Structures are given as structure tokens and as C-alpha cells.
Amino acid sequence: MANNVLVAVRVRPFSKREIDKRAQLIINMQGKMTLLFNPKDPKADPRKFTFDHSYWSHDEYKETSSGYLEPTGSKYTDQLKLYKDLGQGMLTNAWEGYNCSIFAYGQTGSGKSYSIMGYGANKGLVPQVGENLFKEISAKQNKDIEYQVTFSMLEIYNEKVKDLLSKKKAPSTGLQIRQSPQKGFYVVDLSEVPVGSFEDVKARMGEGNRNRTIGQTKMNETSSRAHTIVCLNFKQNRIREKVTKFCSINLVDLAGSENQRQTQAEGQRFTEAKYINLSLSTLGRVIEDLVKKKKYIPFSDSVLTRLLKNALGGNSKTTMIAAISPDAENYDQTLSTLRYADRAKSIKTSAKVNESETSKLIQELIHEKERLLKELSMMKSGNKESGGYTEEDIQKIKQEKEEELKTYKSDLEKSWAEKLEQARKDMEVQIKEQKKEEEDVKKYPHFWNLNEDPALCGKIIHFTKSKKETVGNGKGGSNPTICLNGPSIVKDHALIYNRDGDVFLMPDKGQVLRNGSELNTSSEIQLIHQDRIRFGANNFFVFHSPKEEINLKKQGKVLPPITFEFAQSEMAQHSGLDLYGDDILMEDVMSIHHIVQGANAMAQDLERPVKYELVLVSGAARGDDTLRTELYVRVTDLETSNEYTWDRAKFLNKQCGMQELYEEFENSEDSLPPPFDKEQDSFFDPPSADVAVGVVSVPLNYLAHMVDLRDDPLTITDYAARQIGFLKVEIIPCDSKGREMTDLSLCVQESRDIIGQTMAFKIKIIQGINLPKNLERSWCCYRFYDYADMVETDHVEASSATHKYNHEKLYKLGKDQVTHQLVKYLEESTLTIEVRGIQRSKQTSKKNPKTRLSLDSSRGTLNSSNLSLASNERSELESKIDFFREKADALERKLLKIERIVDEADPSEEMIEIRRILKAPTVTKAKRES
Numbered sequence: 028m029a030n031n032v033l034v035a036v037r038v039r040p041f042s043k044r045e046i047d048k049r050a051q052l053i054i055n056m057q058g059k060m061t062l063l064f065n066p067k068d069p070k071a072d073p074r075k076f077t078f079d080h081s082y083w084s085h086d087e088y089k090e091t092s093s094g095y096l097e098p099t100g101s102k103y104t105d106q107l108k109l110y111k112d113l114g115q116g117m118l119t120n121a122w123e124g125y126n127c128s129i130f131a132y133g134q135t136g137s138g139k140s141y142s143i144m145g146y147g148a149n150k151g152l153v154p155q156v157g158e159n160l161f162k163e164i165s166a167k168q169n170k171d172i173e174y175q176v177t178f179s180m181l182e183i184y185n186e187k188v189k190d191l192l193s194k195k196k197a198p199s200t201g202l203q204i205r206q207s208p209q210k211g212f213y214v215v216d217l218s219e220v221p222v223g224s225f226e227d228v229k230a231r232m233g234e235g236n237r238n239r240t241i242g243q244t245k246m247n248e249t250s251s252r253a254h255t256i257v258c259l260n261f262k263q264n265r266i267r268e269k270v271t272k273f274c275s276i277n278l279v280d281l282a283g284s285e286n287q288r289q290t291q292a293e294g295q296r297f298t299e300a301k302y303i304n305l306s307l308s309t310l311g312r313v314i315e316d317l318v319k320k321k322k323y324i325p326f327s328d329s330v331l332t333r334l335l336k337n338a339l340g341g342n343s344k345t346t347m348i349a350a351i352s353p354d355a356e357n358y359d360q361t362l363s364t365l366r367y368a369d370r371a372k373s374i375k376t377s378a379k380v381n382e383s384e385t386s387k388l389i390q391e392l393i394h395e396k397e398r399l400l401k402e403l404s405m406m407k408s409g410n411k412e413s414g415g416y417t418e419e420d421i422q423k424i425k426q427e428k429e430e431e432l433k434t435y436k437s438d439l440e441k442s443w444a445e446k447l448e449q450a451r452k453d454m455e456v457q458i459k460e461q462k463k464e465e466e467d468v469k470k471y472p473h474f475w476n477l478n479e480d481p482a483l484c485g486k487i488i489h490f491t492k493s494k495k496e497t498v499g500n501g502k503g504g505s506n507p508t509i510c511l512n513g514p515s516i517v518k519d520h521a522l523i524y525n526r527d528g529d530v531f532l533m534p535d536k537g538q539v540l541r542n543g544s545e546l547n548t549s550s551e552i553q554l555i556h557q558d559r560i561r562f563g564a565n566n567f568f569v570f571h572s573p574k575e576e577i578n579l580k581k582q583g584k585v586l587p588p589i590t591f592e593f594a595q596s597e598m599a600q601h602s603g604l605d606l607y608g609d610d611i612l613m614e615d616v617m618s619i620h621h622i623v624q625g626a627n628a629m630a631q632d633l634e635r636p637v638k639y640e641l642v643l644v645s646g647a648a649r650g651d652d653t654l655r656t657e658l659y660v661r662v663t664d665l666e667t668s669n670e671y672t673w674d675r676a677k678f679l680n681k682q683c684g685m686q687e688l689y690e691e692f693e694n695s696e697d698s699l700p701p702p703f704d705k706e707q708d709s710f711f712d713p714p715s716a717d718v719a720v721g722v723v724s725v726p727l728n729y730l731a732h733m734v735d736l737r738d739d740p741l742t743i744t745d746y747a748a749r750q751i752g753f754l755k756v757e758i759i760p761c762d763s764k765g766r767e768m769t770d771l772s773l774c775v776q777e778s779r780d781i782i783g784q785t786m787a788f789k790i791k792i793i794q795g796i797n798l799p800k801n802l803e804r805s806w807c808c809y810r811f812y813d814y815a816d817m818v819e820t821d822h823v824e825a826s827s828a829t830h831k832y833n834h835e836k837l838y839k840l841g842k843d844q845v846t847h848q849l850v851k852y853l854e855e856s857t858l859t860i861e862v863r864g865i866q867r868s869k870q871t872s873k874k875n876p877k878t879r880l881s882l883d884s885s886r887g888t889l890n891s892s893n894l895s896l897a898s899n900e901r902s903e904l905e906s907k908i909d910f911f912r913e914k915a916d917a918l919e920r921k922l923l924k925i926e927r928i929v930d931e932a933d934p935s936e937e938m939i940e941i942r943r944i945l946k947a948p949t950v951t952k953a954k955r956e957s
């Protein structure tokens with residue numbers, strides 16, 4: 028039977044930061060309806076969305092002594108109600124043999140993990156479903172039925188699947204996904220561990236989370252860009268009837284939805300093959316196409332959608348939780364989440380009961396085994412039917428097949444009791460170790476890890492039990508007592524001494540930061556309880572001293588807990604970026620600062636000569652005063668001194684590629700970093716890529732009065748508002764035949780007089796003057812008014828610092844086009860012309876101070892060139908002459924214009940005198956030229 032996807036929206040409480048900044052609440056809920064208020068237009072009616080459930084978890088709750096958030100009124104939805112509404116129904120369906128899926132969607136920090144996994148006493152759906160499943164199993168236990176539950180946990184990051192429960196070294200390409208008629212898409216070789224109690228589930232979840240944390244730190248990953256899927260496979264084997272009912276319960280915590288955005292950098296400027304998160308954007312398209320009931324649904328376009336195919340388009344009862352933030356600052360993201368959820372409502376899935384004769388299931392397994400055996404023997408006999416495979420490919424596939432076969436064999440050969448027993452034995456050692464660790468943290472000073480995902484904090488503990496601990500990467504035969512992985516961790520990174528419970532830290536050859544500031548190499552500092560320590564680029568820890576903690580308690584002092592957010596903001600404050608108390612920018616900086624630092628560390632480890640820095644770019648520097656200041660990443664190619672600016676989206680996209688390279692390097696036996704080609708390498712922009720040189724704002728108010736603009740060359744400023752050259756631009760009114768009219772014959776007193784008239788004018792971009800010398804080629808682009816087309820000048824090869832574009836474009840507007848809005852635009856706006864270019868790819872020489880001129884363009888975005896000194900000087904001088912020539916021309920034109928105006932005016936006494944002054948000998952053009 029077809030069922031619609033059940034959709035629930037949940038709004039979280041304000042975070043501490045939101046309370047501190049007195050955030051504005053933009054959500055209300057009435058019954059099943061969610062109301063969203065537009066903070067920019069508070070008087071407007073709210074947008075209304077109706078869902079199966081609208082869950083208010085914003086206020087009307089209190090924290091109990093155990094930390095559980097309990098309702099104080101009827102409005103608040105706590106974790107228990109969420110389970111009762113959504114989890115219980117899932118379990119009922121699972122008992123009937125239906126596959127069930129639940130996935131949480133929403134921006135980072137909106138509460139997805141809180142609902143799916145939960146935090147501490149506030150257990151999410153995974154633990155509650157697990158707990159209640161086993162409660163029911165023990166209540167229904169009888170000798171006629173055998174219940175079998177397996178647990179799997181995987182993560183999708185950068186389109187690679189990682190098994191979070193496997194002890195085996197993950198293949199660098201991630202686990203493979205295959206399709207079979209019985210299972211649909213499935214992950215090959217994914218651990219499906221038998222669990223016999225809720226305790227087992229908890230232990231496995233802990234193991235999975237610990238592996239996630241280690242993996243993320245090692246590879247510089249961020250959890251908000253990963254999808255986590257927990258799967259409980261549940262079988263009810265009715266022994267006497269020889270019938271088995273089976274189903275999968277999938278619980279999916281999706282990556283932050285803001286990661287869905289495709290790298291766009293204003294349209295067509297550049298196209299990147301990769302998405303920031305291909306899986307998430309494909310999920311968007313899949314939902315869209317399912318809603319439109321298209322024939323072809325692109326499930327196979329991404330890893331996530333392949334694995335969710337059943338949940339979204341097939342045999343599953345599916346629920347979606349849309350997690351939203353209550354804060355006005357997140358209005359756009361919240362609106363987009365609500366729209367997403369609204370679309371998902373109309374997706375239909377048709378779940379069926381999965382029931383089969385047990386013998387049939389066994390038969391299927393036997394068939395599968397035979398198929399694999401056959402494939403394997405074909406490979407072993409060297410049958411290369413599958414042309415195109417290399418010997419290496421064939422070996423790899425053989426290995427995979429053998430692994431698969433082992434799984435099937437064990438499925439067939441071992442009884443359930445044996446499998447469960449084996450899984451428990453495997454866990455026993457870990458559980459013992461975990462218990463010991465829990466005791467030790469109370470006794471010994473230690474470091475616990477910080478992670479942006481609160482669920483992953485404190486998952487890694489390093490004790491300082493002995494007098495001396497060594498910190499390092501364990502490479503080159505070293506054997507540090509604290510072994511860390513990840514970018515910038517070196518062999519002899521740091522030393523830690525424990526002297527009667529007092530702990531001292533001394534960086535050796537590696538970088539160590541304490542509370543945001545870098546420590547001096549080889550000088551020792553004493554650590555204080557709750558110091559934030561960062562080793563290398565990604566390894567964040569908090570120092571914990573049980574001795575100090577006890578002392579503080581005795582004094583009645585309780586320190587606030589340290590969060591990742593706090594440590595990040597501390598780090599960002601040391602970054603030197605002036606954020607003017609701008610909360611949104613601060614948030615942006617915090618979310619990206621450590622990723623930029625990680626990118627630098629990866630570049631260093633892989634010997635890429637490049638440096639990344641965060642820069643703030645104002646709206647004006649981007650050519651539009653109305654735009655807000657945004658974060659960009661400045662990329663400096665240290666070999667050529669060329670600079671590029673990447674917007675956030677492009678940087679994150681590139682960083683995915685950097686991670687891939689880094690991961691390959693980490694996993695390879697090679698100690699030397701792989702060679703690189705800047706054209707292809709993710710660490711760089713291809714030298715042939717065009718860069719934004721700067722922008723020019725051209726006033727248009729002259730045109731509103733049909734007066735020509737042929738002023739001085741206009742200043743070109745780069746993203747940091749630095750002057751990097753000049754652009755000679757003219758805007759000239761024309762008659763209906765397109766002839767230039769510079770004699771003021773078309774001039775009007777009031778701009779409104781042109782409304783409803785025809786209008787013609789030319790935009791001319793004559794030349795760029797004193798442009799940065801390392802530009803090989805340049806061109807300009809602009810868009811007039813609301814015209815869709817971007818106009819581009821010819822691309823001009825640079826032979827000197829003056830680039831002659833000689834561009835002109837005639838605009839002819841009809842009576843209906845010269846509207847009030849157009850005139851308003853001309854009066855109030857400016858035309859933004861962007862200068863773009865391609866930089867020279869050869870190494871540039873250091874700028875010689877002798878070549879410095881007063882109009883120093885090399886201060887700008889783009890640095891000194893590789894031209895010889897003599898030609899440098901000549902070209903700069905020529906360009907300077909060009910500049911002054913243009914300036915003089917403009918002055919002369921201005922003068923003529925004033926003279927003409929004066930001539931036409933009444934010949935009063937005063938005017939005659941003015942005319943006399945103006946006509947006094949001036950530097951004539953002829954003189955100047957001589």
C-alpha cells in the first residue's frame with residue numbers, strides 16, 4: 028500500500044549565544060501548523076506550513092537533576108513524546124515486517140543529531156528505538172521464535188562510505204555500493220554486528236562515535252558535512268512454521284543542509300565539477316523529481332541517494348524530521364528547510380511486509396553464494412571477459428569477492444547464538460577498557476577531545492599517567508606514548524611531564540596552541556585545569572586535572588563546561604580579524620577558521636607552496652554597497668606570488684579535493700608527497716583560471732540628465748578596497764541614430780523629464796591604466812540595469828601596464844523602457860565594472876624598490892611581474908604618462924563644458940567676469956602635447 032512520507036518539523040531552544048545576543052524568535056506553532064515570520068518584514072503575514080507534526084521544543088521546559096529536558100506545559104515536545112509519536116510507530120511497523128526509515132534534515136546546529144541520536148539523558152530515536160525493541164523482544168521471548176537483530180553504522184563523507192564498526196583499515200576509495208535484486212543497493216562488506224540487548228546497541232553506538240571522531244580528526248573532516256546512517260536489521264524467525272519476517276530500520280542523520288549549495292560564485296564565473304556535498308544536492312533533486320512523479324529518478328547519482336532508494340522510492344515506511352532554528356538570523360535556511368519538508372510530504376512509498384519461508388531465505392543465500400563462487404572462479408582462471416580491467420583491478424575485485432563469500436559462508440554455517448556470542452566476545456575487551464577509562468578519568472590528569480559535533484566530544488582521552496609522555500605521529504619508527512594523526516602532526520611533536528599531578532607541556536618540533544595562542548618551542552608551561560590545547564591543525568583537546576577540580580569544588584567554584592564553539596571563538600579572536608561585533612560574521616569565522624588552518628597544514632604536509640588566509644570583503648569592495656561584508660579565503664601561490672580569492676563555497680569545494688589527496692598520502696606507503704600539476708591540483712586555482720582583479724563603480728547620475736561622463740580615469744579597487752589601477756570609462760548620450768552627442772544638446776534639467784522618452788547612449792571602456800604587472804591578459808565585464816546579459820570586453824594581452832580595451836556598446840531604449848525605476852536606478856546606483864584577468868604563471872621576481880612609483884599598483888591583489896627591470900620601468904612610466912594624459916584630457920573637456928555653459932548663459936556682469944577668468948591662458952592641448 029502506498030503511504031505518504033510522514034513529515035515532522037521541530038524547533039529547538041535558543042542556544043546560549045543566541046540568548047546572549049537577544050536573538051529574535053521567528054517561529055510559532057499552532058497544532059500541526061508551523062508559522063514563519065520574516066524578520067525583514069515583521070508586519071507581513073507569516074508563512075504557514077502544515078505538516079503531520081509541528082513540534083515545539085523551544086521553551087516551556089525545565090532541566091531535571093539528571094539533565095533531562097522535561098515539559099512544564101503542554102506545548103513542549105520532549106524526547107519521549109518524539110519517540111512515542113515517531114519511534115513507536117516505526118517499531119510497530121518493524122514488528123509487522125515493514126522496512127522503516129527516518130531521516131533528519133536541517134542546517135547545522137538545528138537539532139538533527141539531538142532528535143536522531145540525542146545527548147546524554149536526552150536520548151534520541153536511535154537509543155529509544157533500540158531500548159524498546161529489546162524490551163519488547165524480552166517480553167515476547169518464547170522458544171518458537173528466534174529474534175535476530177544486527178546493528179550497522181556508517182558514514183558518508185566526500186562520497187565515500189566508511190564502516191564505523193570495522194576494525195579493518197578502510198579502503199581509501201571507501202566501501203563499494205552494489206545492487207542486487209534481493210537487497211537493492213547495499214554496502215559491500217559493511218559490518219552487521221549481532222546485538223542481543225540494548226547494552227550491546229549502546230556499546231556499538233559508542234564504538235561507532237569513537238571511530239567517527241578519530242577518522243574526522245585524522246582527515247580534517249567536519250561532521251556537519253557527513254551523513255551518518257544507523258541500521259538495525261530485525262528478523263523474526265518462526266521456527267515451527269519455518270517462516271521469517273524481516274525488516275531494516277534506518278535512522279539517518281543528514282549533513283547540514285547549508286552544505287547543499289552548489290559552488291556558484293555568481294553564476295557562470297567558474298564551473299566546478301564537484302558539489303560541496305554531492306549526496307545532499309542529489310537528495311534535493313531526487314525529492315523534487317519524486318514529487319513531480321518523473322519517470323527517471325536520479326537515485327544512482329550519489330552514494331546517499333543510492334542507499335536511501337528504498338526509503339524514498341520503494342519498500343519502506345518513511346518519516347522525515349525537519350529540524351529548524353528559532354533565530355531570525357537563520358530565516359533563509361529555515362525557509363528553505365520548511366520548503367524542502369513541504370515538498371517531501373507528497374512523496375509516496377509503498378512498503379510491503381517482508382516475509383518469506385525461512386528455507387527460501389536460505390535458498391537465496393545459497394544462490395548468492397553460488398553466484399559469487401562462480402564469479403570468483405572465473406576470475407581465478409584469469410577469464411578477462413570484463414575487458415578494460417587492469418591486473419590490479421582484478422586482484423582487488425577477487426579480494427572483495429572472497430570477503431563477500433566469507434560473510435555468506437558464515438551466515439549459512441553459524442547459528443545465530445554462535446554469531447551473537449562471537450560479537451559479544453569481540454566487544455568484551457572494549458567494554459572492559461571503557462570501564463577502566465571511566466574510572467581513570469577521575470584519578471589522572473588527561474586531555475579529552477573537542478569536536479564540533481557535541482556527540483563526539485570526550486570520545487578520545489589521553490592520560491598523563493607517567494612522568495613523561497611523548498606526543499607524535501608515530502611515523503619513522505617512533506613510538507610516542509600519545510599518538511596523534513592528522514595534518515601538521517610531526518614525529519616529535521611535544522613533550523608532557525607529570526610532576527606529582529602538576530602537568531607541564533613543552534612543544535618539541537610541532538605546533539601547539541594553548542587557549543588560542545601559539546606556544547614557544549622548547550619552553551615549558553604548566554597546564555591549568557580546562558586549558559584548551561591544539562596540537563597541529565585539528566587535534567583539539569581540553570586539559571583536565573582531577574586534583575584542581577577537587578580544589579575548585581572545595582572552594583565552591585564550578586567552571587562552565589568548555590565547548591567547541593568557545594574554543595573556536597577564542598581561536599578566531601586570535602586570528603586578527605576585526606569582526607566589529609558582527610555576530611553572523613563571527614559565526615562564519617568560527618565555522619571556517621579551523622578548516623582554513625587545516626588546509627594550510629595539509630598544504631604543508633603535502634609540500635604545496637600555497638597559503639590560505641581568511642579575509643573580510645565588504646560589499647563595496649565587491650562592487651555593491653548594499654551587500655554585506657563576507658568572508659573570503661585569500662590564496663597566495665608562494666612560488667609566483669599570485670593571489671586568488673575564493674568565496675566560502677569554492678574554498679569548501681576545493682578543500683574536499685585537498686582532503687582526498689591528503690587521505691591518499693596518509694594511506695600510501697610513500698613518505699614523499701605526490702607530485703602536482705597546478706592546473707589540476709585542488710590546492711591551487713589553475714594558473715590559467717581567471718581572477719577578479721578589482722571593481723570600478725561608475726556613477727550614472729550624469730546619464731539621468733543626458734550629460735556625458737568623460738571624467739578622470741576611475742579607480743579600480745580590489746576586494747580589500749586597495750587601489751590597484753585605473754579604468755578609463757565614458758558614458759555618452761547619443762541621438763536616435765546612435766551618434767555621440769557631447770554638446771549638451773540632449774541635456775535635461777530634471778531627470779524625470781526623460782521618463783517615457785526614447786533614450787540612447789554608449790558605454791565605452793577605453794583602457795585600464797597602471798594595472799598590476801603580473802597580469803598576462805585582462806578584460807572587463809558589466810551588467811547594465813536589470814539586463815540579463817553580462818557584457819564582456821575583448822580579452823586584451825598585456826604588453827604594458829596599460830590595457831587597451833577599446834570597447835563600446837550602444838544602448839537604445841524604447842519609450843516603455845525609460846521608466847521611473849530606470850531613472851531611479853540611474854540617479855541612485857552605479858554601474859559596477861569588474862576587471863578580470865589571468866595572471867602570469869611563471870615565478871615573479873621580487874619588486875625592486877627602484878621601480879617604485881607614486882602610483883604603486885603592486886600593493887594590490889596582484890604582485891610584481893617577471894618583466895625585466897628596464898622594461899618594467901618603461902612600462903610603468905608609459906602607463907603613468909597614459910594616466911596623466913587621460914586626466915589632462917578630462918580636465919580640458921570639463922573646462923570646455925563649463926565654457927559652453929557659461930557662453931550660453933545670460934551675459935550678466937558677473938558672467939562676463941567668470942568668462943574672462945576662464946578664458947585666461949590655460950595649458951592648451953597643443954602646448955601639453957609638445
Ligand SMILES: Nc1ncnc2c1ncn2[C@@H]1O[C@H](COP(=O)(O)OP(=O)(O)OP(=O)(O)O)[C@@H](O)[C@H]1O
Nearest residue numbers: 039040084134135136137138139140141251282283
Ligand atoms: N529539541 C531540542 N531541545 C533542546 N536542545 C536542543 C534541541 N535540539 C537541539 N538542541 C541543542 O542544539 C544544539 C545543536 O543541536 P544538534 O547537534 O542536534 O544539531 P545538528 O543539526 O545535528 O548539527 P550538525 O549538523 O552540526 O550535526 C545542541 O547543543 C543540542 O543540544
